[in-house]
Amino acid sequence: MISEKKSGGAFAVLSIMAASLFFILMIISIADMPGWAFGEDLIEEISSSDSGVYMRSGMALGGMLLAFGSIGMVFNGGRPGKTAEGVLLMISGILLVWVAFFEHTDPIHEVALMLFIITFILAAIASIYDDFKDNRSMIFGSLTVLLLVVWIGSYAAYEPAMYQMVWIIEAVIWVIARGINGLCEPTINKRK
């Protein structure tokens, strides 16, 4: 007999907290830096300034929470897409902590940022596979497809200062959506 245990919810809450905390601290950081203009100045200008301490704290805390929150996705009862998504999100969470800890002039910061973006996109693609497999949760899958297409479009349409912000907002929306998805479905199956 296979019973479903809905114990993945706690991990999903961590994912929601990760994105929310990062976003709130980023907003505080922007508010603390009056000279910074939305869509005109790069986000690196905040992180390298004194106001950047909030944002870097947000990245570090968000990264840690994201990595812990991904554990619920890894142990899901034999779904390869979900496992891949969890592992990739865990790696991207750890890389986000690196991005926060190293100065933006440091090569490790650059490499960690690049790898973070790559693993994050691969996690999104893995989530699409999992959501559309067996028509599991297609509304959340649709949201991921939509965000990925908009992500590509914003790269073509805007200057770096603007598309950075679009990517960050999209990433926050996506992580919160994955957290809600995790709350909606049982993640750990136990065989009795």
Next chain:
Amino acid sequence: MTVRPKIVKAGFWFGILGALIAGIATIMAFVPETAEAANMWLGALVVVLFFALAGLFTNDGSVGWGVVVFMAALATGVAVAVTMFGAMEIWFGIIITVIGVIEIVIAANSMTGRWIKADRLVR
């Protein structure tokens, strides 16, 4: 031939509506002074995607449920991206995006799924 549920018919007509509005937006994106047509191709892409999406809600649609939902999300995403690129007026973009979101909801509806997986096959 089976009778299509009302929600599937709505999906078809919303697809046609989205394509027609995108078509109007594409024509209006033409700049006569420079005869620049580069942006029009992006608008035409939205038109094609919405017409294709409408076709998936007919009895002759040949793809599975997941593909219909994926196509709805893709068409909506492309509409948003094309609007961000400035290839169509923002108000047209907003209307087409709303239609696209309605299409996603219709496509992901369980009644649409049941029709695609079972009823559509009965001839």
